[in-house]
Amino acid sequence: MLAAAAIEDVAAWQRLIDGYAPLFDPLADGAAVGLAARFFADAGGARRAAAMPSTPPLPMLVWRKRGGRMVVQAGAYRGLDGLGVDLVFLAGDGALAAVLARAEHPLGEMKRQLRAARIQFFVLRTKRELADLGYEDFVEALGLPFLGACR
Amino acid sequence: MxxxxxxxxxxxxxxxxxxxxxxxxxxxxxxxxxxxxxxxxxxxxxxxxxxxxxxxxxxxxxxxxxxxxxxxxxxxxxxxxxxxxxxxxxxxxxxxxxxxxxxxxxxxxxxxxxxxxxxxxxxxxxxxxxxxxxxxxxxxxxxxxxxxxxxxxxxxxxxxxxxxxxxxxxxxxxxxxxxxxxxxxxxxxxxxxxxxxxxxxxxxxxxxxxxxxxxxxxxxxxxxxxxxxxxxxxxxxxxxxxxxxxxxxxxxxxxxxxxxxxxxxxxxxxxxxxxxxxxxxxxxxxxxxxxxxxxxxxxxxxxxxxxxxxxxxxxxxxxxxxxxxxxxxxxxxxxxxxxxxxxxxxxxxxxxxxxxxxxxxFRDLPYTCTMNPALGHEVEPEYAVTPATVRKKVMVIGAGPAGMECALTAAKRGHSVTVFEKSDRIGGSLLGYATHDLARPDDLLSVIRHYEVMARKLGVEVRLGTEANAKLMRSLLHQFDACVVAAGAGIDLDHYDRLEGRERLVDALDVARGRAQAGKRVVVLGGGKVGLVVAESLRKRGAEVAIVEEDKRLAGDVMPSFKWRHSAWVEELEIRTFLSARATRITAEGVHVASAKGETFVPADTVIAAGPRKSNQSLFRDFEWMIDELHGCGDALMPRGLDAAIQEGYRLGVRI
Known part of the structure; x- marks a missing residue:
């Protein structure tokens, strides 16, 4: 399945996110995570997308903490600048579908996809800002190196 | 030249x-x-x-x-x-x-x-x-x-x-x-x-x-x-x-x-x-x-x-x-x-x-080295190995990294040092850890080999198979000037006092050292470094393994650079994990595990206690009135790990 198609299934992502409510409890209201197709950002795509504001918006999924709940909504990807999210995941074809298809612990699948770089991620906030927004558990759950790779 | x-x-x-x-x-x-x-x-x-x-x-x-x-x-x-x-x-x-x-x-x-x-x-x-x-x-x-x-x-x-x-x-x-x-x-x-x-x-x-x-x-x-x-x-x-x-x-x-x-x-x-x-x-x-x-x-x-x-x-x-x-x-x-x-x-x-x-x-701290406690302290004379003003007879209890580091450093300064070790090998807990390490056991075993070589070269006597206790101390009374308690730490079995069926628990350190055998279906209570290393090793050898951790994360006491490795190994080996969970009852058939999600029964033939560790400190009391100088270092003071053991052993060795 193309990444863009998997991104459009808002209801499926909401169900997935609801299954992890405790993970998002520490997040401050307004904290937001974006998911877009990697194609748009890959190999210069971040620049391409930033330079093409006139093209139709590309699909993006936004998970935003609102009223104590992580709410999934459709958004628009216009490059990595000014996305209004704190972290963004850019998924290759099939990666998000694999996450959605996993009945038990789908975020475990997301972690695997991240480790295999089939999903990339970028942080758009500083370490301190992320910590203040309550991201530590989420970042840890996905195995994202928070302080440095130390490898 | x-x-x-x-x-x-x-x-x-x-x-x-x-x-x-x-x-x-x-x-x-x-x-x-x-x-x-x-x-x-x-x-x-x-x-x-x-x-x-x-x-x-x-x-x-x-x-x-x-x-x-x-x-x-x-x-x-x-x-x-x-x-x-x-x-x-x-x-x-x-x-x-x-x-x-x-x-x-x-x-x-x-x-x-x-x-x-x-x-x-x-x-x-x-x-x-x-x-x-x-x-x-x-x-x-x-x-x-x-x-x-x-x-x-x-x-x-x-x-x-x-x-x-x-x-x-x-x-x-x-x-x-x-x-x-x-x-x-x-x-x-x-x-x-x-x-x-x-x-x-x-x-x-x-x-x-x-x-x-x-x-x-x-x-x-x-x-x-x-x-x-x-x-x-x-x-x-x-x-x-x-x-x-x-x-x-x-x-x-x-x-x-x-x-x-x-x-x-x-x-x-x-x-x-x-x-x-x-x-x-x-x-x-x-x-x-x-x-x-x-x-x-x-x-x-x-x-x-x-x-x-x-x-x-x-x-x-x-x-x-x-x-x-x-x-x-x-x-x-x-x-x-x-x-x-x-x-x-x-x-x-x-x-x-x-x-x-x-x-x-990555934490904006100066770098230090696990193996070289003097690194970064070269400017401080207190960290230099200098000849002792008064040459002493020093007994060290425990041949783990803390004890051996202290013994070798003290010997380099001219002290006469004897190490008493109850097991039959140098290494302490490190030996069990190294044996089961998935990364590269030889690196950790090299630490033990180094201690063995240097003890021989520096004339440090290591009495293996000798348990230090009050009786031994009475037999040695007045033969030593200083005693260093580096007896390490064990699993705190008191932590499981209220756990029904606790008598079925097997100590993780006994498994690590080969003193106890695990079966084919294992539940490890504790997802810190001891529990993880034992769990990963047993899984690698073919057992079905689950980890039950009271904290919301695994690897809480693991060095940052190895946290992600353990996380990856747990996933690759498909070790089942229960976080923010605790065992409530152990039976012959397995373990009942409770968490916010409810209670789960995990079948097991072996349940391993790998939770909090407790320092072996009883000798401090026993020896207090039996020797001139009494010191302690490493996990015997507070359970931590290799880095702290080596640093403290050295620091005591240059001072004693």
Missing amino acids: TQRPGEAQLPHLFKPGRIGKFATRNLIKYGACCVSNYNGRDGTVTPRELARMRVIANTGCGIITNQGAYPDPRGEGKAYFRQVAIFDDRFLPEFELIARYIHDGGALAIQQILHAGRYGGIDLGYCVQPSVVPQTLPHFRPPREMTKDDIRLCIREHAEAARRSIKAGFDGTEVTSFMGYLLANFNSKFTNQRSDEYGGSTRNRGRFMRELIDGMKQATPDHPVIIRLNGAELMDNWGGNDEDECFELMGQAVECGVDMISVTVGWQEAPESSIGRDIPPGHWNYLAARAKKSFPGTLIAFGNRLPDPGMANDCIARGEFDYWEVCRPLLADPEMVHKVAEGRQEEVRRCIGSLNCLSRL
Whole structure:
């Protein structure tokens, strides 16, 4: 399945996110995570997308903490600048579908996809800002190196 | 100078070399692998740094590279909290001292210039890059794109820094793209997405590097310029360069007349390990061999995950590279080259790849070394091994790392030392840990072998199979002046007092040491380092394993650089985990586990207690009125781990 198609299934992502409510409890209201197709950002795509504001918006999924709940909504990807999210995941074809298809612990699948770089991620906030927004558990759950790779 | 016995055994490593007009006494290059973070916040070199460099200067290497200094007054190139700067002549006096130390030690002095690019701007709210590509590690700063004017200024600043280095007395300079610094950012198509002449094709991306080399060579025409370049970025999956592109870029550096290429591996944010002890020694040698084959007329230095001098000697013999570049092994044992040259290789204290050094740098702390407690404290006489004013008879209880470190250090000072160990081997808890380590048991076992060798050489008596207790002490009364309790820690079985069926629990440390056998279906209570190591090992050997952890995360007491490894192993091995959970009842059939989600029954034939540990402190009370001096160190004071054990054992050993 193309990444863009998997991104459009808002209801499926909401169900997935609801299954992890405790993970998002520490997040401050307004904290937001974006998911877009990697194609748009890959190999210069971040620049391409930033330079093409006139093209139709590309699909993006936004998970935003609102009223104590992580709410999934459709958004628009216009490059990595000014996305209004704190972290963004850019998924290759099939990666998000694999996450959605996993009945038990789908975020475990997301972690695997991240480790295999089939999903990339970028942080758009500083370490301190992320910590203040309550991201530590989420970042840890996905195995994202928070302080440095130390490898 | 007469050839020393070890030099004859490793003739290729110890043969003289030459770079440019400069001769080197051997083919060992001390690499500036990471900065110390010992310096002033304004980039000034401190007495602490100078003292460390005096030690490094005397390591016996043919070439010594001083740690990377940032070249710009804005601090955009500054990667580390206390990194040295070289953007102004006011920094010269200390660099002159360092160059002199290196020359006095008989080595060629190279100054590294380090502009961290994507990883820089540590004191600023931004970093500079060829293009705006956001960070994948939140430790680093948000990016700003460099203009062409910025690029030109940056090259001028590098050239000025090179000129200043030579003025300070260094023989040559080095610029590094290691680990994803600025040069690597321009070279890589992951971070260079420019559409001008500095971006696009490999040739264009390499333009910054070529201009940089040219600028530095023009500034210092009679002195070698070394460049550190990735043989592999390990960023391929992120859209970075593949190995062919890395070698194409090396070719461009060769075209520019660079005097040496130091081949490196990986970026800070690479998803794969490159230098940890889960990578087998020699794993990356093929990159150096390819570089040498591709550029036979250019000196190639290499050392990534190549900690063994014997292996390095063989690589040079086979023509895989020209200089062995070594850093961390010399942090672990600054005497390594001398020991090897003198045929005392078995005395070398190996770098065990714990990456304590890097873990601390990423927390803006000075680096330290698990294996070398004196590193970073060279300026403090209190850390020096000096002859004891009063020679004492010292008894040490426990032959784990804390006890052995204390015993050996005290023996070096002239004390007469006897170690009492209740088991039949040196090593303490480390032995069990090493036996089950998935990364590379031999590294950890080397610590134990080192203690065995050095105890023999220093005349430390180790009485194995001897349990220290009040009865033993009565039999030894007045024979010793000082007693060190280094009896380690055990699993705190009292923690499970209210657990129904607790009598079925098996102690994790007994399993680790082979004193108890686990079955085929195992539940481990505790997901800290003890529980994880036992669980992973049992799973690897075919058992079905689940971990129950009371905390919401695994690996709470694991060193940062190994947390992600355990996380990966748990997943790869498909070990079932229950977090924020506790066992409520153990039966012959298994364990009942309760969490916020409810109760689950996990079938098991063995339930292993690997929860909190408790220091073995009873001897402090027992011996209090039986000996003149009573001390303690390591896990016997508070359960921690190898690093604390070695540091404390040493600190007590130099003081007692």
